[in-house]
Amino acid sequence: MNDRIFITAQDVAREAGVSQSAVSRAFTPGARIARDTRAHIIATAERLGYRPNLLARSLNSGRSNMVGVGVGDLNNPFFVQTLQLLSHRLDEAGLRLLLFPAETGGRPEPSIHEILDYRLNALILLSVGLTSDLAEECRRAQVPIVLYNRTTTNPDASSVISDNMVGARTIAAHLLAGGHQKIAYMAGTEGSSTNAQREEAFFSHLSQQGAAMPLLEKGEFRMEAASAATRRLLARPDRPDAIFCANDVMAIAAINVARYEYGLDVGRELSIIGYDDTPMASWPTFSLTTYSQPAARMVSETVRLVHNLQGMPSAHENVVLEGSLVVRGSSRSVTMKPA
Amino acid sequence: MNDRIFITAQDVAREAGVSQSAVSRAFTPGARIARDTRAHIIATAERLGYRPNLLARSLNSGRSNMVGVGVGDLNNPFFVQTLQLLSHRLDEAGLRLLLFPAETGGRPEPSIHEILDYRLNALILLSVGLTSDLAEECRRAQVPIVLYNRTTTNPDASSVISDNMVGARTIAAHLLAGGHQKIAYMAGTEGSSTNAQREEAFFSHLSQQGAAMPLLEKGEFRMEAASAATRRLLARPDRPDAIFCANDVMAIAAINVARYEYGLDVGRELSIIGYDDTPMASWPTFSLTTYSQPAARMVSETVRLVHNLQGMPSAHENVVLEGSLVVRGSSRSVTMKPA
DNA sequence: CTGAAAGCGCTAACAG
DNA sequence: CTGTTAGCGCTTTCAG
Numbered sequence: 001m002n003d004r005i006f007i008t009a010q011d012v013a014r015e016a017g018v019s020q021s022a023v024s025r026a027f028t029p030g031a032r033i034a035r036d037t038r039a040h041i042i043a044t045a046e047r048l049g050y051r052p053n054l055l056a057r058s059l060n061s062g063r064s065n066m067v068g069v070g071v072g073d074l075n076n077p078f079f080v081q082t083l084q085l086l087s088h089r090l091d092e093a094g095l096r097l098l099l100f101p102a103e104t105g106g107r108p109e110p111s112i113h114e115i116l117d118y119r120l121n122a123l124i125l126l127s128v129g130l131t132s133d134l135a136e137e138c139r140r141a142q143v144p145i146v147l148y149n150r151t152t153t154n155p156d157a158s159s160v161i162s163d164n165m166v167g168a169r170t171i172a173a174h175l176l177a178g179g180h181q182k183i184a185y186m187a188g189t190e191g192s193s194t195n196a197q198r199e200e201a202f203f204s205h206l207s208q209q210g211a212a213m214p215l216l217e218k219g220e221f222r223m224e225a226a227s228a229a230t231r232r233l234l235a236r237p238d239r240p241d242a243i244f245c246a247n248d249v250m251a252i253a254a255i256n257v258a259r260y261e262y263g264l265d266v267g268r269e270l271s272i273i274g275y276d277d278t279p280m281a282s283w284p285t286f287s288l289t290t291y292s293q294p295a296a297r298m299v300s301e302t303v304r305l306v307h308n309l310q311g312m313p314s315a316h317e318n319v320v321l322e323g324s325l326v327v328r329g330s331s332r333s334v335t336m337k338p339a
Numbered sequence: 340m341n342d343r344i345f346i347t348a349q350d351v352a353r354e355a356g357v358s359q360s361a362v363s364r365a366f367t368p369g370a371r372i373a374r375d376t377r378a379h380i381i382a383t384a385e386r387l388g389y390r391p392n393l394l395a396r397s398l399n400s401g402r403s404n405m406v407g408v409g410v411g412d413l414n415n416p417f418f419v420q421t422l423q424l425l426s427h428r429l430d431e432a433g434l435r436l437l438l439f440p441a442e443t444g445g446r447p448e449p450s451i452h453e454i455l456d457y458r459l460n461a462l463i464l465l466s467v468g469l470t471s472d473l474a475e476e477c478r479r480a481q482v483p484i485v486l487y488n489r490t491t492t493n494p495d496a497s498s499v500i501s502d503n504m505v506g507a508r509t510i511a512a513h514l515l516a517g518g519h520q521k522i523a524y525m526a527g528t529e530g531s532s533t534n535a536q537r538e539e540a541f542f543s544h545l546s547q548q549g550a551a552m553p554l555l556e557k558g559e560f561r562m563e564a565a566s567a568a569t570r571r572l573l574a575r576p577d578r579p580d581a582i583f584c585a586n587d588v589m590a591i592a593a594i595n596v597a598r599y600e601y602g603l604d605v606g607r608e609l610s611i612i613g614y615d616d617t618p619m620a621s622w623p624t625f626s627l628t629t630y631s632q633p634a635a636r637m638v639s640e641t642v643r644l645v646h647n648l649q650g651m652p653s654a655h656e657n658v659v660l661e662g663s664l665v666v667r668g669s670s671r672s673v674t675m676k677p678a
Numbered sequence: 679c680t681g682a683a684a685g686c687g688c689t690a691a692c693a694g
Numbered sequence: 695c696t697g698t699t700a701g702c703g704c705t706t707t708c709a710g
Binding site: 361371 | 680683
């Protein structure tokens with residue numbers, strides 16, 4: 001067992017008394033090689049502790065079998081859950097997951113350019129906006145892009161989302177059915193397709209039903225911003241009796257503020273609704289009414305796209321899945337008689 | 340802009356009227372090359388949209404500049420936080436993060452073997468046990484191992500932890516000072532060094548102080564198991580008045596069960612203490628007393644080790660950092676007079 | 679300082 | 695079926 005240096009196919013070939021290409025074939029699934037030869041080669045390879053160098057393999061296949069995954073905000077459990085699923089599904093598909101931080105706001109994206117130079121099979125962006133520069137760069141590098149939980153009109157990218165319009169409308173209807181009079185919407189990151197779709201559908205459904213125009217505050221999909229937004233909302237003289245937060249993280253922040261800073265009875269005095277149905281939503285402390293996004297199916301679709309996009313030069317597909325409303329205790333669903 | 344094929348150093352060389360090795364030098368930081376030549380090459384490279392193929396580069400350097408990161412349980416916010424920090428620090432260090440699922444219990448680890456064949460600069464395991472087989476395999480592949488939040492006596496691996504002994508003792512003292520009579524310990528994964536150290540130090544400190552032997556239940560570091568364990572504990576006739584859970588995830592589960600299933604006033608009737616100081620611990624609903632592990636410093640040390648271990652054949656280092664007790668409302672810190 | 683040439687370790691025609 | 699021969703795209707001596 002020589003530790004100092006690596007055992008190469010060459011070494012195995014020499015030892016087994018065959019050519020180096022025979023060794024290669026022995027390790028290639030569909031290759032034409034005699035049963036016995038293969039067995040013999042595999043055996044000596046094993047004995048020598050040989051392992052094919054995947055970098056070399058990737059070099060001439062032109063593909064690394066790696067997909068880049070950019071995450072903006074791991075503070076959001078929905079993306080953690082997604083990342084978890086993704087790591088398993090990609091693994092099963094024989095693909096490696098190259099994780100990189102993708103600052104959604106503020107700073108520039110640093111490493112992403114370099115990542116592309118690894119001949120990625122695809123780039124998956126978890127709730128990260130696609131700049132046209134990046135799209136262009138990926139096109140040049142011939143790396144297909146799949147947006148997760150974001151859409152785009154850019155024909156160079158594919159996307160997987162759940163139907164935000166339907167979701168937001170369903171929530172609006174639920175709130176109306178509960179007899180809420182003063183409704184507020186807590187927005188996520190401005191400019192994200194996700195927020196745009198939820199916001200627009202929510203507002204338009206409400207106005208179609210003749211309800212008053214909702215209040216609007218921005219929570220940026222993040223806890224701190226959402227806490228501040230909630231305070232602004234609850235400090236008003238015409239305090240809302242319902243807040244639809246564009247994701248669960250903000251909804252939980254809202255519950256915390258409403259309950260512990262304003263002493264409100266969430267679910268009775270104030271309804272709070274989230275989006276995503278993250279694990280915490282079902283905890284008794286929160287018992288959050290929320291709209292469930294089908295993470296498992298979304299991930300499956302994402303992996304399917306990664307596969308399908310392989311040969312295609314610039315094919316693209318926009319997948320939209322259905323979610324469902326999960327009613328829990330944080331929202332009143334029966335109309336209350338005005339006192 | 341020829342989209343079909345990649346631009347190689349060869350192309351740039353031809354276009355710039357230099358040799359291909361000149362192009363290589365132009366892109367190599369410390370290489371001997373004339374200012375002007377470099378400038379000219381960089382310029383034409385830019386014009387052509389050339390990007391060095393990192394797979395090729397890695398192939399002859401023998402190192403991929405990637406580190407494998409195995410995570411067992413992303414349901415634990417402590418590891419999410421760690422992963423987040425790690426992705427940034429590695430990025431800054433010019434290293435790529437290859438994430439792979441490392442089933443801590445149950446099924447076999449699948450992809451990890453293949454991962455190693457990418458000529459990783461290092462393998463980081465986040466709270467994942469090290470089998471001697473894996474250690475042996477890494478030694479052969481010449482990939483240094485760094486355990487995070489786990490230690491080992493295996494001389495082939497390095498590790499970064501915080502001082503679990505001190506932590507557990509501090510908590511024991513805190514509980515004793517609070518006048519608790521019937522103390523319980525909720526254990527994490529059996530066989531993990533992390534749990535072993537906390538458990539042993541906790542028990543021994545208590546016995547040294549002449550306190551009664553604590554009750555013991557296993558929560559496996561996970562929410563569901565911890566909920567079940569809590570139920571077992573609280574259903575006893577001699578119900579404990581304090582539970583030290585070996586991590587925050589289990590502590591939060593315990594709070595939920597105690598409060599919503601047993602109607603207990605956590606912090607008064609029952610003290611619950613966690614470990615890690617994850618973000619949720621500070622939320623008002625939980626207000627969890629916990630022992631803070633210095634994630635940022637632990638990650639920095641981990642990255643430092645990855646760097647230092649580069650040349651070394653089989654050097655190893657075991658880093659132990661200090662944490663600190665964070666007292667919040669979930670534990671009683673003043674002795675209560677017996678009724 | 680720069681070009682020519684020899685690999686890094688593997689895969690993929692191409693002949694036998 | 696198997697060995698020989700070219701590369702994949704880059705880095706790195708080695709001459710000049």
